[in-house]
Amino acid sequence: MTLFGGIEAGGTKFVCILAEGPEHVIARSEFPTTTPEQTIGRAIRFFREPPAGAGELAAIGIASFGPVDLNRSSSTYGYITDTPKPGWSNVDFAGGLRREFNLPVGFDTDVNGAALAELKWGAAQGLHTFLYLTIGTGIGGGGFVGGAPMHGLVHPEMGHIRLPHDWAVDPFAGNCPFHGDCLEGLASGPAIEKRWGMPATRLGMDHPAWALEALYLSYALVNLICALSPQKLILGGGVMRQTQLFPLIWQKVPQLLAGYVRNPLILEYIDQYIVPPGLGSEAGVLGAVALAMQALQHK
């Protein structure tokens, strides 16, 4: 069987899998993100040593934290570019893997990768315009518009949009080092922890933290609906494992749109419009596998 290697490269950890497809994962490894040499080195060793009897590696896909260069005509295509993460600026991520294995290497943002996996095997099958957001340590978003992955000038940075912030209700200044109270600064996992003085996982399900979190996420979703008119919004990431957020968001988004976008998916079936990933927490790493498959097809 043809084997595909997938790397979900996060700022905190890497997840690597060898798989024949979404339902046939042969091997898996997770390890913390340290230096590029060490971390990419571990990924390379993982792909070098497949389990006995496994097929041959045909392509590798990388779904990476950013910012990354996705412009195929650029001399730094496949690089992580100017990241504040120490040591990771100007790392030739895709090129390094390609030279090491002499195989096709697919490369995109972590969220565009997850969106591709959701399109192929998950909650976005058959759609042409949809978004995938991850709400966790950071907040990021990607997706497809008119059937094409969202690239553009660089790539979207949906975590950094600005929202109404009522300081009287929420005096927390936000913890984004660039923007203070952008979406990520108000609604990421670390922002919740800093605002309430304890990790989000320790806040009770009826803690007021969740209504506030749902409000900020709803403002962001409303802005993305108005900017892009997606056919579906898929919300993943650690914070969204607090599933009590979904009903709060389903209530708040139509309230904020106030009847302006008149479509049954918003007016009647909002729980089918704003959804968790069909692939659950595997969306990211299966996204990397989907990028590998695509790279083999297009080689």
Place this chain on the structure above:
Amino acid sequence: MTLFGGIEAGGTKFVCILAEGPEHVIARSEFPTTTPEQTIGRAIRFFREPPAGAGELAAIGIASFGPVDLNRSSSTYGYITDTPKPGWSNVDFAGGLRREFNLPVGFDTDVNGAALAELKWGAAQGLHTFLYLTIGTGIGGGGFVGGAPMHGLVHPEMGHIRLPHDWAVDPFAGNCPFHGDCLEGLASGPAIEKRWGMPATRLGMDHPAWALEALYLSYALVNLICALSPQKLILGGGVMRQTQLFPLIWQKVPQLLAGYVRNPLILEYIDQYIVPPGLGSEAGVLGAVALAMQALQHK
């Protein structure tokens, strides 16, 4: 010569032209938007009576105010749908023209039309991902992502995104009947007039109104940059004829992004990134002509 008919259908007025191309406009007519029967009727009469010696009408394009149905597989494709504008809900705009003339009819939003004209003949030539916003009586936006016009579930409604609104600095509550202080509620022409008690055109060039206007527009542009990563943002519409807004926006947008999106177009050449329409105030009606040309090609 082959003639194309273009209708720029605005909520306030219709502009119709007969043209061989962007530089060969044969006839032009503007009239106020009243009832659908009367207004579309005038457009039909205009196309029925071309100047003596003009070529034959080959296709018609409509760049329309919305909301409109752009889904080609829908039974109401080409309709204006649920508009608050009296009499205009559920009007079969494209179908009416098609039946009247038995010609291909192109149909899209006014801003997607203008974006298409800018792509073919104006400031967006050679780009695949860019936005066109009009800031006037209302605020709307459209554009192309990955080479395809932005449609989606319905179509974008960029005028209705939510922004930070510092009530201590600007106590004006906004005049959007749906959302109060969304972008359109804070920054459209009528919002400026209502906030300052006189039409925008009567405010001096150094009136504080313009810095505030530039701030709201910059928040919106930052959100659109983060949501979509466009290669260019084109700003048209009556309010942007106050060209003193451009330098204020060129200063404010990089300030708000705070070095987060590191691209030379933002860091060094912002005046080439956020620009007026290459086609000036003709972008809209030439967009309708471009839609007519496209309809003939794809018939």
